[in-house]
Amino acid sequence: MFxxxxxxxxxxxxxxxxxxxSVAAFDSDLHSQAFPSFGSERTGAPVTAFCRIDQRPIRxxxxxxxxxxxxxxxxxLLHQVDVFGGLRPSGKVLINTTRTVEQLGLGELLERSEPxxxxxxxxxxxxxxxxxxxxxxxxLLGGFAAxxxxxxxxxxxxxxRERFAGAVGAGNVAAARAAYEFVAxxxxxxxxx
Amino acid sequence: MPYKELKMYxxxxxxxxxxLLETDERTVQSRTDRSNSLTSGHRACQGCGEALxxxxxxxxxxxxxxxxxxxxxxxxxxxxxxxPFPESSWQLPWIHSLFGNAPAVATGVAAALKAKxxxxxxxIGQGGDGGTVDIGLACLSGMFERNDDVLYVCYDNEAYMxxxxxxxxxxxxxxxxxxxxxxxxxxxxxxxxxxNAPLIAMAHEIPxxxxxxxxxxxxxxxxxxxxxxIRGARYLHVFVPCPLGWGAAxxxxxxxxxxxxxxxxxxxxxxxxxRVVGVSKIRSQVPVEDYLRPQRRFAHLFxxxxxxxxIERLQAHADRNIARFGLLDDGPxxxxxxxxxxxxxxxGPQ
Amino acid sequence: xxxxxxxxxxxxxxxARCRPEVICAYPISPQTxxxxxxxxxxxxxxxxxxxxxLAESEFGAMSVxxxxxxxxxxxxxxxxxxxxxxxAEALFNxxxxxxxxxxxxxxxxxxxxxxIWNDHSDSMSLRDSxxxxxxxxTNQEAVDLHVQAFRLAEAVSLPVxxxxxxxxxxxxxERIDSPAQEQVDAFLPRFxxxxxxxxxxxxTIGAMVGPExxxxxxxxxxxxxxxxxxxIPEIASEFERGFGRASGGLIRxxxxxxxxxxxxxxxxxxxxxxxxxxxxxxxxxxVGALAIxxxxxxxxxxxxxxxxxxxxxxxxxxxxxxxxxxxxxxxxRMALSGIELDGHTVVAGLGGRPITGRSLRSxxxxxxxxGLKALTFLDMDAELVDRxxxxxxxxxxxxxxxxxxxxxxxxxxxxxx
Numbered sequence: 001m002f003x004x005x006x007x008x009x010x011x012x013x014x015x016x017x018x019x020x021x022s023v024a025a026f027d028s029d030l031h032s033q034a035f036p037s038f039g040s041e042r043t044g045a046p047v048t049a050f051c052r053i054d055q056r057p058i059r060x061x062x063x064x065x066x067x068x069x070x071x072x073x074x075x076x077l078l079h080q081v082d083v084f085g086g087l088r089p090s091g092k093v094l095i096n097t098t099r100t101v102e103q104l105g106l107g108e109l110l111e112r113s114e115p116x117x118x119x120x121x122x123x124x125x126x127x128x129x130x131x132x133x134x135x136x137x138x139x140l141l142g143g144f145a146a147x148x149x150x151x152x153x154x155x156x157x158x159x160x161r162e163r164f165a166g167a168v169g170a171g172n173v174a175a176a177r178a179a180y181e182f183v184a185x186x187x188x189x190x191x192x193x
Numbered sequence: 194m195p196y197k198e199l200k201m202y203x204x205x206x207x208x209x210x211x212x213l214l215e216t217d218e219r220t221v222q223s224r225t226d227r228s229n230s231l232t233s234g235h236r237a238c239q240g241c242g243e244a245l246x247x248x249x250x251x252x253x254x255x256x257x258x259x260x261x262x263x264x265x266x267x268x269x270x271x272x273x274x275x276x277p278f279p280e281s282s283w284q285l286p287w288i289h290s291l292f293g294n295a296p297a298v299a300t301g302v303a304a305a306l307k308a309k310x311x312x313x314x315x316x317i318g319q320g321g322d323g324g325t326v327d328i329g330l331a332c333l334s335g336m337f338e339r340n341d342d343v344l345y346v347c348y349d350n351e352a353y354m355x356x357x358x359x360x361x362x363x364x365x366x367x368x369x370x371x372x373x374x375x376x377x378x379x380x381x382x383x384x385x386x387x388x389n390a391p392l393i394a395m396a397h398e399i400p401x402x403x404x405x406x407x408x409x410x411x412x413x414x415x416x417x418x419x420x421x422x423i424r425g426a427r428y429l430h431v432f433v434p435c436p437l438g439w440g441a442a443x444x445x446x447x448x449x450x451x452x453x454x455x456x457x458x459x460x461x462x463x464x465x466x467x468r469v470v471g472v473s474k475i476r477s478q479v480p481v482e483d484y485l486r487p488q489r490r491f492a493h494l495f496x497x498x499x500x501x502x503x504i505e506r507l508q509a510h511a512d513r514n515i516a517r518f519g520l521l522d523d524g525p526x527x528x529x530x531x532x533x534x535x536x537x538x539x540x541g542p543q
Numbered sequence: 544x545x546x547x548x549x550x551x552x553x554x555x556x557x558x559a560r561c562r563p564e565v566i567c568a569y570p571i572s573p574q575t576x577x578x579x580x581x582x583x584x585x586x587x588x589x590x591x592x593x594x595x596x597l598a599e600s601e602f603g604a605m606s607v608x609x610x611x612x613x614x615x616x617x618x619x620x621x622x623x624x625x626x627x628x629x630x631a632e633a634l635f636n637x638x639x640x641x642x643x644x645x646x647x648x649x650x651x652x653x654x655x656x657x658x659i660w661n662d663h664s665d666s667m668s669l670r671d672s673x674x675x676x677x678x679x680x681t682n683q684e685a686v687d688l689h690v691q692a693f694r695l696a697e698a699v700s701l702p703v704x705x706x707x708x709x710x711x712x713x714x715x716x717e718r719i720d721s722p723a724q725e726q727v728d729a730f731l732p733r734f735x736x737x738x739x740x741x742x743x744x745x746x747t748i749g750a751m752v753g754p755e756x757x758x759x760x761x762x763x764x765x766x767x768x769x770x771x772x773x774x775i776p777e778i779a780s781e782f783e784r785g786f787g788r789a790s791g792g793l794i795r796x797x798x799x800x801x802x803x804x805x806x807x808x809x810x811x812x813x814x815x816x817x818x819x820x821x822x823x824x825x826x827x828x829x830v831g832a833l834a835i836x837x838x839x840x841x842x843x844x845x846x847x848x849x850x851x852x853x854x855x856x857x858x859x860x861x862x863x864x865x866x867x868x869x870x871x872x873x874x875x876r877m878a879l880s881g882i883e884l885d886g887h888t889v890v891a892g893l894g895g896r897p898i899t900g901r902s903l904r905s906x907x908x909x910x911x912x913x914g915l916k917a918l919t920f921l922d923m924d925a926e927l928v929d930r931x932x933x934x935x936x937x938x939x940x941x942x943x944x945x946x947x948x949x950x951x952x953x954x955x956x957x958x959x960x
Contacts, residue, residue, distance in 0.1 A: 019549070019716045026547035026718060035715040038660070057718075059814035061711055062899045263740045265610060266749075276750035286740035288613050289749030290636050294606035297598070301565060301610025301618070302740060304594035308564035308616055314742055332606065335599030 001054040002150055003064045006140075007083045008073030011043040013137035017071070018049035020141055020159045025053045027155035033058045046081050053150050069147060071140050072096060073123070078104060089114030094143050094183070096123035096136045119147070119186050126178045131171035142176030146183035153180045220410050221253045228255035228284060230264075235282040236274040240443025242433030242450065243271050243348040245407045247319065250346055250431065253414040255285060257421035258315040263302050264288070267295035267320030267329060270355040270435075271348060293328035295320045296336040299343040312342065315421065322349040322363035326390045337397035337426045344420050344427045347390060350435035358438040362388040365458075366510070367503050368490045370438075375493035380503050391464075394428040395531045398467035401427040405461060407434075408450035412473060416463065432459045440489025452484040457511035460518040469529045475520045481508045545720050550682035550712045551576030553719045554647060557686040559590045560727040561645075561693045563619040564734075565611035567596040567604040571626040572659045573709035574649040578621055601626035605633035605644075612642040613748055615739040617693065619644070623709055624651035624665045631669060634702075638673025638764055640749060641737065643696035645689065646674075649709040650810070650861075652894045656945045660895020661709045663809065666838075667862040667870050673764045675703040675771055676839040677791065678809040682712050683719050687790035690722060691778050693731055698774055699767045700737045706838075708811040710895070722786060730785050768840040775837050793842035795834040796849050798824060802831030804855040804910055807846075807875055809835050812859065812891075812898055819903045828911055835871070846878035855885040857910050859903075859921075861892045868918045891921035898922075927951060 004021065008014035018034040025032035030053050037048040050064045066086040072095045077083055087093070093116050097104060101118045109116060121143040123136030131138070138160055145153040156176050161169045221227050230251035237244040255262050263286045266272045272289045275282040290298045299318030306314050318336070320329055325347040336343055352370045353359040360370040366384040369375055373382040394402040400423050405413040413431065420427045434441060434449045441449055453459040454473065458481060461473035482504060485491040494500045515521055517534050546553070555577050558566075566585065568578035584590040594611075598604035601622050608618040622630065627648055637644055648666050652658040666676055677692065679685035685707040692703040707713060738748060752760050772793065779791040797817050799805055808816055813834045823830045833849050835842070850856050856879070858872035867873075869888035876886060887910060892898045902922050909915045931948055935941040 022716050023547045031718055032547065033715060033717045035711070038710060038714075060818045060900055061715070061811050061814050062897050065899065065901075261742045263614065263742065272749075273751055276747055278750045278752040278756055281747035281750060283747050284745060286742055286745045287747050287749075288610070288740055290606060290609050290640070291632055294602065294609075294633065297603045297606035298610035298613075300596060301567065301607035301612075301616075302614040303610075304565045304567075304596050304607065305611040305614035305616025305618070308592050308594045310592075331599055332603050335603050338599070339597065341596075 001052055001058065002069075002148070003067045004051040004053070004069045004071065004144070005064045005067035006049045006051070006071040006073065007077050007081065008047055008137075009043075009077070010045045010047050012047075012073050013135050014047045014049045014073055016163070017073070017137035017141055018051045020138070020156070020163060021051045021144065021151065022053075023159035023162065024141070024145070024151040024155035025051075027158055028151055030055060030150065031057050033061070035061075037063055046077060067091065069094070069144070071144060073136055073140060075099070075104060078106070084109065084116075087116055090116065092117045092147050093119065094140060094147060095120045096140055098122045098125060117190065119143070119183060119190075121179050121183050121186075123175075123179055126175045126182070130174035130178060131168070136175075138172035139175040139179035142179035143183040145176075146180050146187055153177060156180075221256050221414050222249060222410060227252045228260065230255055230262075230283065230285045231275060232282050232284050234280065236277055237270070238435075238437050238443070240436040240446045241270075241274075242407050242435060242446045243321070243350060244274070245446065246348050246413070246431045246433040247271055249407065249410060249413050250319075250417050250429070251285065251317070253417035254315070254317055254344070254421055257418045261314040262286075263306075263314060263316050265290070265295050265299040265302055265316070265318045267324030268292035268355070269321040269324050270350075271319065271321065273355055292324055294332050295324060295329055296343065296345055297332040299345065300336050300339070300341040303342050307342070316343050318343050318345040320347060321354065322347060322351055322390075323353045323361040325349075326362045326388050330393075334393075334397065337394065337399050337428070340399065340425045342424050342426075344417075344429065346429045346431060348431050348433045349390075350433050350438060352435070352438050354435050354438045363390070365507075367494060367507060369440075369493060370490070380493060380500055381490070384506065391428070391430045391462075392531060392535075394430075395464045395467050397426070399426040399428060400424070400466060402430075402464040403428075403462070404430045404432070404459070406432040406450040406454055406459060408447045408454065409461070409473070412461070419463075438490070440492065441487050445487055449484070449487060452479060452487075455479045456481045456484040457515040457520055458484055458507075460514045460520055462518055464531075467531050469518065469534070470527055472518050472520060474522060475515070478521065481511050544723065545718060547716060548719055548721070549576060549714065549716045550685060550707065550719075551649075551714065552580050553682055553686050553721055554689060554707070554713075555580035555584065556721050557689045558619055558645075558647075559584045560722055560724050561619075561690060561731055562617065563590075563593055564616035565594050565596065565607065565618045567598045567607035567611070567618070567620050569598045569601045569604045569622070569626060571601070571623050573651060573661075573713045574621045574623050574626075574647065576713065577647060577649070601629040602633055605630040605637065605646075608644045608646075609633060609637050609640070609642055612637075612644050612736075613640070613738070613740050615734065615736045615741070617734045618642075619646065621647035621649065623649040624653050624659075627665045627669060628653065631672070634669055634672040634674060637702045639761070641700040641764070641767070642702055643693075643700055643734075644702040645692045645696055646702065646704045647689070648704050648706045649713045650706050651709040658894040659709075661711050661861070662893045662895065663706070663861040664863070664893070666704060666706045670839055670870070673701065673768075674839065675699075675701055675768065676837070677703065677705050678834075678836055678838060679705060679707045679712065680795075680811055680813045680834055680836075682707070682715060682717055683788070684790050685712055686719060686721065687782060687786065687788070690727055690731060691782055691791050694778055695771065695774060697734055698778075699771050701764065701767050701771070706810065711811050720788070726786060730782065771837075772840045772842060791836060793835075793837045793845050794849060795836060797832040797834070799831035799833055799849055799853075801829065802853055803829040804857065804907065805831045805833055805850055805853045806857045806859055806907065807833045807835065807850070807871070808859040809838060809871065810861070812861070815898060815900050816859075816903060819900050819907065822904065823907060828907075830907060830911070838871075838874075841874050841878070843878040846875060847882070850875070850879060850884075851882050853884060855887070855910060857887045857889060857907070857915065859889045859891055859898075861890075863890050863893060887915050887917060887919065889919045889921050896922060
């Protein structure tokens with residue numbers, strides 16, 4: 001079973017991101033379960049959403065305590081909420097930011113034994129460019145597709161278009177594709193290094 | 194305005210005989226083919242104004258709907274005295290659910306009929322003053338707000354009679370009830386804000402609001418007929434004296450209802466979408482005292498030392514109604530909106 | 544049709560396939576997505592010949608359902624928690640009048656303190672209202688149970704509530720096979736009311752009944768629920784034949800056949816429990832799990848048969864009978880009358896506190912070790928409670944318990960007074 005935890009703030013589409021991710025997994029003929037962790041719903045408050053992906057039917061429903069992958073939609077959460085709690089050894093983290101890992105003050109994470117792979121993607125900027133809005137969730141899903149074979153970028157795009165019609169859908173798809181390519185390059189670099 | 198003006202050549206009786214009218218102008222009650230929707234055998238008290246009112250209203254509604262009528266009834270006297278298991282006085286489809294939900298149950302019946310394409314079948318919701326203005330008010334307001342196709346009828350005897358004459362939001366000031374006895378400093382029910390259900394209905398601007406009494410049968414039946422010609426939320430408030438609760442003679446029920454109107458205590462009018470479209474003028478005004486005296490629930494005002502202050506306040510209340518609704522020949526009221534009426538008359542508690 | 548879809552939406556679609564004629568709704572978390580989706584289906588004409596009434600309260604909503612059902616219309620509503628309580632009087636009324644209304648309860652805790660998260664206190668508090676209560680383990684089952692519910696309700700003339708865990712199921716997006724209209728039509732016949740408000744054949748519904756007959760009339764609801772004990776498995780079997788999957792029924796055992804220790808639970812927690820059972824079985828422990836799916840009527844015989852041979856029974860429940868302890872366990876104990884075994888009540892997950900596989904595993908190991916007490920509160924901070932009780936007993940007015948405890952765990956800023 002593959003477990004993804006998404007952190008962000010209310011209004012950034014965190015819950016939708018988890019849902020679309022599960023639809024993309026379904027598109028790959030996998031079982032998937034997405035659900036939010038609710039606080040009082042208000043814009044700007046920290047929100048967490050979860051997505052499990054598996055070949056077999058998924059039975060457990062507890063919040064994801066030991067994620068394989070973390071998606072951080074809002075870097076202002078990094079030193080406010082324990083976003084890294086339970087991250088599995090050698091887990092992957094995808095952060096929405098234009099800054100570097102060192103600039104974010106995350107260097108010490110890399111000093112753990114079996115350190116996580118920390119990847120960044122300028123999701124908000126890509127969203128502004130392709131969608132005209134600072135809503136990074138689709139971009140981050142595109143980035144996620146480059147991190148794992150479980151979902152394909154085509155699956156992500158189909159999920160987006162199924163949810164969002166017309167220009168909105170097209171814009172989100174473009175942002176996802178751009179982020180996918182960005183992260184794919186990053187992954188290749190890390191592998192090559 | 195649906196009351197008939199007739200020249201009376203007969204004296205000594207208050208009853209207007211149908212034999213003075215053409216056949217087609219006679220009341221539903223005078224016809225042998227009336228539905229008798231609430232038929233005899235029920236357990237109401239002798240002289241019960243509510244039993245009278247319900248029979249008048251439902252038979253008129255049955256005639257207007259050609260017998261395609263369903264009634265939803267709140268808990269209360271009407272429900273209890275009409276359905277002592279295993280008997281029922283109802284000759285139309287009738288449901289009683291709870292005390293506070295008659296308007297909502299009626300809404301549900303109407304919705305099901307509409308879904309089935311049977312809106313030729315009409316729906317009446319009915320209850321007493323307690324079930325309407327107190328515990329049922331939220332449901333009533335919801336029905337108004339949605340403009341559900343229901344005629345809701347409130348039979349107002351101004352207290353929770355079924356449970357033993359306790360005060361309701363419709364109990365008038367100074368009245369004695371078992372929870373507002375004239376002991377201590379207060380003379381029966383306190384002078385509060387009152388809760389004017391017909392005005393509340395008007396504030397919702399529903400298609401039709403009317404008040405009526407059991408003293409004027411033609412007027413009451415005409416109003417039911419008029420209401421049944423309209424689709425959407427409609428409200429009819431019927432003044433029904435209760436001999437037991439009011440401490441009045443069983444034979445005086447109709448007389449007391451007439452006195453309520455003629456003194457201005459109970460304004461009789463019609464309103465459409467929040468505007469008054471007609472009033473039943475006072476024919477021969479009587480002082481409020483004439484209305485109060487025959488009822489032992491006001492007896493404490495008339496001892497050795499009559500409580501003139503309270504009686505004057507009650508008179509002032511009646512006078513305010515007269516001014517507001519233009520119940521005496523002077524003063525037109527047609528077309529007046531609720532806000533205008535309230536603005537023109539003196540504000541404040543009763 | 545197989546889809547990746549939110550539980551609420553799938554339930555809404557399933558209800559629509561059942562051709563309801565009146566839907567009355569008042570919003571409350573976490574049922575909102577169901578009633579919102581049904582509103583869309585009615586507005587777009589996807590769901591025809593259906594009146595959607597926006598009620599002014601839950602009491603209004605259930606009352607509208609009562610009127611609609613009495614007039615021969617197939618009626619549906621949904622609620623949770625405070626809303627279920629607000630319609631309490633109407634619930635008893637609907638059951639007493641024998642009206643086959645179907646309602647979704649998106650299980651949620653009851654305040655005070657106000658809490659929107661999942662537990663079973665709402666439906667448990669109304670277990671004796673006369674309504675049949677079915678509990679779904681998954682969103683697939685929630686969908687299937689609604690279809691079965693209309694069939695069941697109309698067959699016995701009793702209202703049915705389908706309970707599904709709020710947020711955990713209602714807001715989870717997962718793979719669901721949504722029934723097609725033809726399948727549902729073949730399974731669910733037209734509503735033929737036993738009693739109906741009809742001007743062609745007038746009758747009186749809701750008469751007053753005195754001591755001479757009340758006892759018998761009231762007993763009828765119980766008799767009908769006893770009939771349902773037979774009907775529920777029949778309907779579940781027929782559903783399986785028509786739709787190709789097992790859903791519903793009275794109980795479901797998971798590896799219980801030779802189990803020495805069996806954990807009993809209702810609803811979605813069964814999924815997590817099964818994972819733990821598999822893990823413990825791998826390690827050689829003799830454990831199993833029993834899901835109760837029909838809580839009312841309570842399947843006394845079936846539960847007795849499933850648990851009677853075990854040495855130890857642990858009832859895990861998401862509700863608390865304040866002042867005594869377990870609710871489900873009391874019912875289970877009744878089923879086991881005369882049988883001697885180790886019985887344990889575990890109250891867990893109140894107000895949405897997550898129940899983790901790890902905690903369940905420790906719990907079961909403790910039980911297997913013989914160390915589990917009769918009544919346990921899983922993952923509850925007993926020390927925090929003790930501190931608060933000491934504070935409250937210390938003399939000065941302690942203020943609301945909720946505020947001081949939240950302040951202690953650092954959620955409320957302690958600066959403002």
